Structures are given as C-alpha cells and as structure tokens.
Amino acid sequence: MLEPRILEVRTKILKKNDELARSMREQFVDAGVLVVNLVSSPGTGKTTLLRETLSRFVQSGTRVAAIVGDLETDNDAQRLMQSGAPVRQIMTHGCCHLEADMVQEHLQGWTVEDLEFLFIENVGNLVCPTSWDLGESVRAALLSVTEGEDKPLKYPGLFNTSDVAVLTKVDLAEPCEFDREAALKNIQLVRPGMPVFETSAKTGHGVQQWIDHLQQKRSELIASGSVAT
Amino acid sequence: MHELSIANRLVEIALEVAENEGAEAIEGVTVRIGALSCVHNRALAFSFDLVTKDTPLEGAELRIIDVPVKVFCVACDREVELPGIQRFRCPLCDTPSGDIRQGRELEIESIEIRDADKATAEP
Ligand SMILES: [Zn+2]
Numbered sequence: 001m002l003e004p005r006i007l008e009v010r011t012k013i014l015k016k017n018d019e020l021a022r023s024m025r026e027q028f029v030d031a032g033v034l035v036v037n038l039v040s041s042p043g044t045g046k047t048t049l050l051r052e053t054l055s056r057f058v059q060s061g062t063r064v065a066a067i068v069g070d071l072e073t074d075n076d077a078q079r080l081m082q083s084g085a086p087v088r089q090i091m092t093h094g095c096c097h098l099e100a101d102m103v104q105e106h107l108q109g110w111t112v113e114d115l116e117f118l119f120i121e122n123v124g125n126l127v128c129p130t131s132w133d134l135g136e137s138v139r140a141a142l143l144s145v146t147e148g149e150d151k152p153l154k155y156p157g158l159f160n161t162s163d164v165a166v167l168t169k170v171d172l173a174e175p176c177e178f179d180r181e182a183a184l185k186n187i188q189l190v191r192p193g194m195p196v197f198e199t200s201a202k203t204g205h206g207v208q209q210w211i212d213h214l215q216q217k218r219s220e221l222i223a224s225g226s227v228a229t
Numbered sequence: 230m231h232e233l234s235i236a237n238r239l240v241e242i243a244l245e246v247a248e249n250e251g252a253e254a255i256e257g258v259t260v261r262i263g264a265l266s267c268v269h270n271r272a273l274a275f276s277f278d279l280v281t282k283d284t285p286l287e288g289a290e291l292r293i294i295d296v297p298v299k300v301f302c303v304a305c306d307r308e309v310e311l312p313g314i315q316r317f318r319c320p321l322c323d324t325p326s327g328d329i330r331q332g333r334e335l336e337i338e339s340i341e342i343r344d345a346d347k348a349t350a351e352p
C-alpha cells in the first residue's frame with residue numbers, strides 16, 4: 001500500500017461565496033447602488049431603525065429597497081413594507097446567516113440599476129454572519145443600549161468586519177443605566193477608528209446623521225466607480 | 230450553527246481536489262482558522278464528522294491550525310501579534326491599530342491523500 005502524501009491546497013473555504021459576492025459588488029458599484037448589510041443580535045430594534053430609514057428615503061424620493069433575512073415568519077418584512085419601499089424576505093429556515101447566493105436569488109425581477117440604496121437585514125445573530133460577504137459596500141453592526149456596553153468585547157469578530165457601528169434605542173439609555181463612554185471605548189478597542197452613530201428610531205435622534213453618512217458613502221462609491229472605469 | 234455550512238464547503242473542496250488528483254482515499258484535512266473568523270473549533274469538528282458520513286472523507290482526520298491576529302503598528306513600524314481579539318492595541322507600545330494583517334483566515338491548508346495503488350505490479 002502506498003504511503004499517504006500531503007497535498008497543498010491553500011484555498012479559502014468560502015471561495016465560492018467570496019467570488020459571487022465580489023461579482024455582485026462590482027455590479028452594484030457599476031449601477032451606483034450602495035448596499036448596506038445590517039447585522040445585530042435579535043431585539044436590537046434593527047427592523048424599527050430600518051423602517052425609519054426606509055421611510056425617510058422614500059419621502060425624499062430616493063429609490064431604495066430592502067431584503068430581510070428571517071428564520072421563519074414574515075413579520076419583519078410586513079413591518080418594513082409600511083415604509084412604502086419594496087421589500088423582499090429571505091426565509092432562512094433555521095439557517096443563522098445569509099449567504100451571497102440567497103441575496104442574488106432574491107434580487108431576481110428587480111432592476112438593480114433603478115436603485116440608489118439596497119438594505120440587507122441579516123438574520124439576528126452576532127456570530128454567524130461574520131464570514132459571509134454579501135457583496136455589500138457597508139456593513140453596519142447595530143447595538144442597542146439595552147444590550148449593555150460590553151457587547152463589542154463579546155463579539156469582536158463581527159464588530160471588526162463592520163465598517164460602522166450604530167447604537168440603537170438611545171432614548172432608553174438612562175433607564176438602562178447605559179454607560180455610553182464605556183461603550184464607545186469598547187467599540188474603539190475592537191475596531192480603532194470605527195464611526196459610531198447614536199440613534200433612536202422612536203424619537204428620531206441621530207437618524208438623519210446616519211442617513212447623511214450613507215448618502216456620503218454612496219457619493220464616494222460613485223466617485224470610485226467612475227475613476228475605475 | 231454556521232460551522233455546518235463551513236464544513237459543507239470544506240468537504241466540497243476537499244472532494245474536488247482529491248478527485249482531480251485521482252486519490253483513492255483522503256486521510257486528513259488541515260485547515261487554518263483565524264481568531265477573528267468566529268468559528269468554534271469544536272463545532273467545526275463536530276460538523277465535519279457529521280457531513281463526511283458516507284462520503285470518501287468519512288473517518289478522515291480534521292486538523293485545525295489556530296491563527297492568531299496580527300496587526301501592523303505604525304509606531305513600532307512592524308507587524309505585532311495580539312494576545313487576544315478584544316483589544317486592538319499594540320502589545321508593545323499600546324498604539325491602537327485596525328490594520329489587520331492576519332487572523333481572518335478560513336482556509337484549507339492541505340489534504341492528506343492516499344493514491345490509488347497502481348504500482349502493485351512493479352517491484
Ligand atoms: Zn507598537
């Protein structure tokens with residue numbers, strides 16, 4: 001019997017997903033669409049903030065759509081549709097994260113070129129979505145003040161792959177005795193230089209700054225796309 | 230448990246490589262898992278055993294190489310290894326750094342294969 005031999009492979013395990021995500025991102029950038037992947041634990045108020053964000057975009061005449069990943073129900077999609085934006089749901093049937101091919105499949109029938117912004121609400125989970133690139137240009141990690149200020153330290157992997165942090169439910173900061181300084185410090189510890197937006201979908205606090213940031217990111221994306229071509 | 234999805238992709242790639250090489254059996258798979266990849270080794274090992282059932286990979290050994298995080302420190306002008314993933318500051322001079330050079334790996338390093346025994350006729 002022959003001796004076993006070692007074969008160097010040196011391949012990314014998520015190669016297929018990475019390659020698909022890369023080609024999707026190219027398509028989005030060419031079309032001038034800013035894609036935002038929202039990640040958080042369940043119960044951060046991600047859907048509420050997204051609904052408020054979509055509503056404001058719709059009111060200002062911005063062409064925006066959303067895809068929402070959910071384990072079973074379509075409650076989130078229903079709530080988001082109240083904004084007037086087109087919304088589609090990805091039923092993950094227990095899968096704890098979205099993958100690029102799920103997003104691609106759910107984009108069918110939409111003309112990407114007609115959009116300016118596309119939001120992807122990932123499954124509520126702070127671990128599993130980390131390694132899956134969805135072709136987004138902005139990954140936003142949401143953290144509610146009710147979750148406590150040490151969350152970034154518990155999930156450094158996710159905060160580290162995110163481009164921006166969004167604090168939600170800041171209207172509840174006082175009753176929750178949220179230590180804002182500690183939270184900001186922890187975010188900077190795991191992701192030095194990360195921009196942070198402090199928002200309340202309920203009072204509207206900080207939502208405009210968050211939207212302005214996304215508008216800014218889209219302008220940068222269009223500038224980078226036109227430079228590349 | 231996203232480790233199950235990762236194990237599935239891992240097995241797909243290993244089987245494809247082994248087939249291209251004309252391997253008779255796969256004895257082991259070595260993977261490099263970065264500290265920032267959010268993969269739990271035990272969950273990955275468990276998933277690997279689960280998804281390799283009734284495939285040529287059944288019984289193959291999964292070896293996991295843990296890859297620590299390295300960042301570039303501008304003050305020290307060099308790459309430095311971090312002792313953990315909760316503090317992105319240089320362990321030598323305490324300068325913050327988000328310039329990650331290593332630690333996000335999710336890679337197959339190698340597979341250990343046994344070739345089909347065509348050599349039996351030879352001495
Ligand atoms: Zn240093």
